[in-house]
Amino acid sequence: MIGRITGLVLEKNPPQIVVDVGGVGYEIDVPMSTFYNLPASGQKVSLHTHFAVREDGHFLYGFASEDERAAFRQLLKVSGIGARTALAVLSGLSVSDLAQAVSLQESGRLIKIPGIGKKTAERLLLELRDKLGKTLPGSIAHIPQGGAGTAPDNRSDILNALLALGYNEREALGAMKGLAEDAGVSDGIRAALKALSKA
Missing domain, CATH: 1.10.150.20 (5' to 3' exonuclease, C-terminal subdomain)
Structure with a gap:
C-alpha cells in the first residue's frame, strides 16, 4: 500500500497530476479541492494517497489532507x-x-x-x-490563486477538468461563459463549479 508520496509536480492536467519521486513519475488522480492547493510545476508536494488495484489496472489517488x-x-x-x-x-x-x-x-x-x-x-x-x-474537520484552508499560463490554454484546461468530472460539454461551456478571459485554471474551475452548483 502506498500511503504517502512526496516529490516534484511534473504535470497538472486536472483531475490528474504527475509527481516525480526519485526519477519515477507517478500518475495521481486528485479531487479539485486538492488540485486548487497544488504548488506550481517543479515545486515539491506531499500528498496522502490511496492505492487501488482493479482488474483494469492499478490506480493512485492523492489528497491534500x-x-x-x-x-x-x-x-x-x-x-x-x-x-x-x-x-x-x-x-x-x-x-x-x-x-x-x-x-x-x-x-x-x-x-x-x-x-x-x-x-x-x-x-x-x-x-x-x-x-x-x-x-469532521473545519472548512478547507484558503484556496490560492490560479497559476500562470495563457488564457486560451487555461480555458482549455478548465473545460477538460469539467468534462473529466462528468459534466457534458454544454454544461461546462455554459458555466465558463461568465469567467474572466484571464482567469487562472484553479480559479476558473472553482468559479465554474460554483456556477454549476447553482444551476
Missing part, C-alpha cells in the same frame, strides 16, 4: 459509488460541507454533483450518517 482521504475511503464503501464518483463528490463539496450535508441529510446538495442521482444521494446519506461525522 488525511480528512479528504478518509472521506474518499468512506465514499468508496457506499454501494454504487466508484472512485470517479467519489472524486466528483469531493470536488463539488469540501469534507466539512459533505459532512454537514450528511448530518442534515440534505440530498439536494449531492444531486447537483455529476453522477449522483436522487437514489444514490439518499443511499450515500444513509450509509455515511454514522461514519463521516466523527472525522
Whole structure:
C-alpha cells in the first residue's frame, strides 16, 4: 500500500497530476479541492494517497489532507459509488460541507454533483450518517490563486477538468461563459463549479 508520496509536480492536467519521486513519475488522480492547493510545476508536494488495484489496472489517488482521504475511503464503501464518483463528490463539496450535508441529510446538495442521482444521494446519506461525522474537520484552508499560463490554454484546461468530472460539454461551456478571459485554471474551475452548483 502506498500511503504517502512526496516529490516534484511534473504535470497538472486536472483531475490528474504527475509527481516525480526519485526519477519515477507517478500518475495521481486528485479531487479539485486538492488540485486548487497544488504548488506550481517543479515545486515539491506531499500528498496522502490511496492505492487501488482493479482488474483494469492499478490506480493512485492523492489528497491534500488525511480528512479528504478518509472521506474518499468512506465514499468508496457506499454501494454504487466508484472512485470517479467519489472524486466528483469531493470536488463539488469540501469534507466539512459533505459532512454537514450528511448530518442534515440534505440530498439536494449531492444531486447537483455529476453522477449522483436522487437514489444514490439518499443511499450515500444513509450509509455515511454514522461514519463521516466523527472525522469532521473545519472548512478547507484558503484556496490560492490560479497559476500562470495563457488564457486560451487555461480555458482549455478548465473545460477538460469539467468534462473529466462528468459534466457534458454544454454544461461546462455554459458555466465558463461568465469567467474572466484571464482567469487562472484553479480559479476558473472553482468559479465554474460554483456556477454549476447553482444551476
